[in-house]
Amino acid sequence: GAVVSQHPSRVICKSGTSVKIECRSLDFQATTMFWYRQFPKQSLMLMATSNEGSKATYEQGVEKDKFLINHASLTLSTLTVTSAHPEDSSFYICSAKGDRPRYEQYFGPGTRLTVT
């Protein structure tokens, strides 16, 4: 399957600071990228969908000013958690999908964010 990477894999930040998470598609061009959040013992919840070169579409209840998404190229999307609070601590996972029918949605390994 296709390869999607995330960086960093783990990050600890202080309350009130911002943290950026990168998501890269390594061997295909991702026209669409998705950002999910997963709390312990829960399923993945879609936060937003982004298409290259356009603004992200956020799911209901997700604050677009708090979770800034940039999808500036066909291989890179970033999620910035602004003014992080302890309740933002979670496992953030991105996925990417190409524009060909055979390209399914492939997921990155996830980023564990801990806000202290």
Added chain:
Amino acid sequence: DAKTTQPTSMDCAEGRAANLPCNHSTISGNEYVYWYRQIHSQGPQYIIHGLKNNETNEMASLIITEDRKSSTLILPHATLRDTAVYYCIVKGTAGNKLTFGGGTRVLVKP
């Protein structure tokens, strides 16, 4: 997209086939059945998908009933590394979103 129902958990014996059921009684004609799995603290991994015919790849087989209201994912020879949460997801062709339900927590035992 149609909702799916899966058992919360199941145990399987190492080396035996694991059969994971999924109900999707409200599936519509253009919706596919997808299976992903998530090993602890990792991102989900694509396994297989199908529309109405049975499908097989190097990881698993997908059996879809004739009325398409249910399906079964078959792991032919379960290994300890197959321990994971398995998600059955129904998705149409128009949208890109994958909506994850609770999945089935599969524990493969020696």
